[in-house]
Amino acid sequence: MIRLILILFIFKILNTQDIDDEIENYRSLESFVELKGGDFIMGVNDREGGVNYEYPAKKAHVEPFRILLYPVTNAAFRKFKNEKLRHRTDAENTGSSWVFKPLMHKNAELDSNRDINDLESQEALKQKMLPIKDAKWNKPEGGKSTIRDRLDYPAVHVSYNDAFAYCAWKGMRLPTEIEWEFAARGGLREQLYPWGERWEVGRTNLWQGKFPEENQLRDGHYGLSPVNAFKAQNIYEMYDLIGNTWEWTSSIFRSPHRAGEDPSNRRVLKGGSFLDTRDGETKDDKMRIRISSRMGRIQNYSAQNLGFRCAQTIKKGDKIDFSKSNFRVVRLRPPKKFDFRPIVHQEL
Numbered sequence: 001m002i003r004l005i006l007i008l009f010i011f012k013i014l015n016t017q018d019i020d021d022e023i024e025n026y027r028s029l030e031s032f033v034e035l036k037g038g039d040f041i042m043g044v045n046d047r048e049g050g051v052n053y054e055y056p057a058k059k060a061h062v063e064p065f066r067i068l069l070y071p072v073t074n075a076a077f078r079k080f081k082n083e084k085l086r087h088r089t090d091a092e093n094t095g096s097s098w099v100f101k102p103l104m105h106k107n108a109e110l111d112s113n114r115d116i117n118d119l120e121s122q123e124a125l126k127q128k129m130l131p132i133k134d135a136k137w138n139k140p141e142g143g144k145s146t147i148r149d150r151l152d153y154p155a156v157h158v159s160y161n162d163a164f165a166y167c168a169w170k171g172m173r174l175p176t177e178i179e180w181e182f183a184a185r186g187g188l189r190e191q192l193y194p195w196g197e198r199w200e201v202g203r204t205n206l207w208q209g210k211f212p213e214e215n216q217l218r219d220g221h222y223g224l225s226p227v228n229a230f231k232a233q234n235i236y237e238m239y240d241l242i243g244n245t246w247e248w249t250s251s252i253f254r255s256p257h258r259a260g261e262d263p264s265n266r267r268v269l270k271g272g273s274f275l276d277t278r279d280g281e282t283k284d285d286k287m288r289i290r291i292s293s294r295m296g297r298i299q300n301y302s303a304q305n306l307g308f309r310c311a312q313t314i315k316k317g318d319k320i321d322f323s324k325s326n327f328r329v330v331r332l333r334p335p336k337k338f339d340f341r342p343i344v345h346q347e348l
């Protein structure tokens, strides 16, 4: 018996070590682009379809900044969790987080004690998500789910507070909404999508069909997808801006709020997720997913369709030469000692 326990213990150590070696293979997903910034038009001139104040379009300005090419991955977030042992995510503290019902792990349990009267919970329930016990960054569907074979997927079940802590650990910060939108536009003027005005199939992971009963899977993914599942969405080589997960920004979301609630607690999300549609026809608010789409969530909210990427101010002393081009892509390489081992993605 003791022998068996010892064998299991050693197996666990080896298994953990294996993942920690493997996460270094994904360092290139921490690459970033440096942007000169400037004036641009944000929002959209769509009086009927513009929800959450994305209408009207307006002038905005950004100073030079860096922003990650990909959303923060499970591999990168695991490094953070390994190093900042004392950081407990809001989902870990709450004991549950929101998971799309059809994707619940078969052993997952509902958190029936959770207060679901707040605005966020009501919105999540409308999108067929349920509060699932123990759903968190490394157990995205609760139960016995794992990120073992999804290290290149976006980190989810991450609140604004967790995203803030991660970016600070990297010496970075969350982008403002204006920065996120400037970056997403890829230098194009007043276009709907990062790649241009016309919708293109195979660029992003959204929902096709009547939500939630029909998913036509035209993009090949029912749930989340790897952050580089599709080609870069714009000329800045940025991936996964539109679709897959919503992303936190640092901007405060001003909206009607309940009495006694601090309005500064709600932050802007950008990008849309695998649960949202391009035409918005299957949602109450008719939200169409495009660059200007936005919504607000409270700072400790977390869900299976919400991630983030980090940004950083470029200081004058950094001496980045933007005279030839107003952007510069900086690609990081994995350390040499690690051989790239492709991982097999399992369908849920």
Ligand SMILES: [Ca+2]
Residues within 6 Å of the ligand: 205, 206, 207, 208, 217, 219, 220, 221, 222, 223, 274
């Ligand atoms: Ca999809």
